[in-house]
Amino acid sequence: MRPRSPADIARQSLQVLARRRLPPTPENYQAVYEEVAGLLPHEAFPQRRLRHIGTLLPSQTPRQKQLTQSFLQAVEAKDWQQLQTAIVEYAQLELTGNAQATALSCPSTPLEVLPESLAEQLARLIENTVGALGPEDLRTREISMQLVEFLRQAPPPPRTLEQMLHNYSYRLSFLSQEQAQRARxxxxxxxxxxxxxxxxxxxxxxxxxxxEKLQTAMEPAWTTPQLQHIQLHLKNLLFRHLELHNSQQEAHDRIKGLLAQYASHMADLSSHSSQHQDQLSDYAQRIQQAQHLGDLAPLLEAVVASGNRLARESHHAMSAMRDLQEQAQAQEQQIHQLSSRLQRMEDTSRHDPSTGALNGQGLQEAFLAESVRSERLQSPLSVAVMQAQLPATALAGPDAAQAPSALPELALCHLVQIARNTLRPQDDIGRTSDQHLVLVLPDSPSDQAAQALARLQSELAQSPLLHAQDCITVELSVGLVQKHPQETPQQTLERAARALHQAVRMGGGRVVLS
Known part of the structure; x- marks a missing residue:
């Protein structure tokens, strides 16, 4: 009998697989191939499981690292002999008693009782995590509160706590991914x-x-101040779109009214033209039937009177059409004027037109938003009321006599510009009266705010106000307070104003902290 070739054995193996209706997996094919060829079954090398075991071996000492590396190399090479040698050497290493490796790999004193302070800190951490969850995930809130109650037992079992923390972190990982996807x-x-x-x-x-402003505000990371800016820009955008829609609707209604009047005049003109044509046809028939010249005279007078009447009606219709056209143009011009005026009102609704700082409305909104944020995050919030003071020589000059309010206004504009260049971008500055400015410094205790105002005074002294041909040094008096937790914004501003009056009475150019 001629020996079978590998191709014959492979073909017969496929036939056996088909006859037994076995799926053509690598394991089934190898088993059938060995059966057909008459070979002993080949034991598969458990590479994946041995590789996992290699990752669990201790590797604290240099000798342990060397033996672990040898073990992993034997697994990758599928070499049973090298694997056996590595295991034997590792067992002999353990028998010799490496005290340092044993102490590192297996603690001699396992943790049986969780310290009460550590359990309380974990409970507070989970309670703060619950505050960050949304109201829609009630199941996570329930699990969180159960874990907090378990942590505050006396004492909580560490093994049970480990399993509960593992399940809790697993659920939080999915929740964080869901919230990130929701934000995107x-x-x-x-x-x-x-x-x-x-x-x-x-x-x-x-x-x-x-x-475009809203798109620019949406580009950076969405922090809480950034979300407030996005909300402000979105509000302005929707307000502008609503006003534009209302203006378009009014213009549409007015144009519809003008077109209706135009159609009515055209209908009247057409009806008059039809009547005139009927009358001319009647006069033509009567002229043809006339027998005497005297009968033609009244007919000709009637034809001339009808033509004159039609001409007058056409003139009136053209005049009415011109009036309608002028009204349409006037309405269109009025719409453009209202749109421009609306834009100017939106630009100046929250900012002072002379200094560019926030006006009373804008400052109130910014201060209220920062107060809410300060109470929520329990962060410090400082408020300063400032007044720019000019030397008496500048106020007594000839230019000041011509325009007594020009120099103080210029001094305020100069102060606002220096403040924006010196202070942080998140610090808000607004104008509450002709002479006073208010500065809101979030995340700043009173001592840090005083240092920032000292830098502002130094920069203001180094940058005098240029007016006409004179360099005028502007002094800055400040009343500074830190907002109390239960204090309203109005009460905070009143305390800062009293501190400013005290600074002015002390001679000006001072920062009084109250």
């Missing part, structure tokens, strides 16, 4: 809405400008 989806929806508003308002440059 919200950002994409908001970007789509802004892009849609830009697309449908190509003829309104102010609306497009507001949309």
């Amino acid at each position: 989806t919200i950002a994409q929806l908001l970007a789509m809405a802004v892009e849609h508003l830009r697309t449908i308002a190509t003829q309104d440059p102010p609306l497009q400008g507001l949309a």
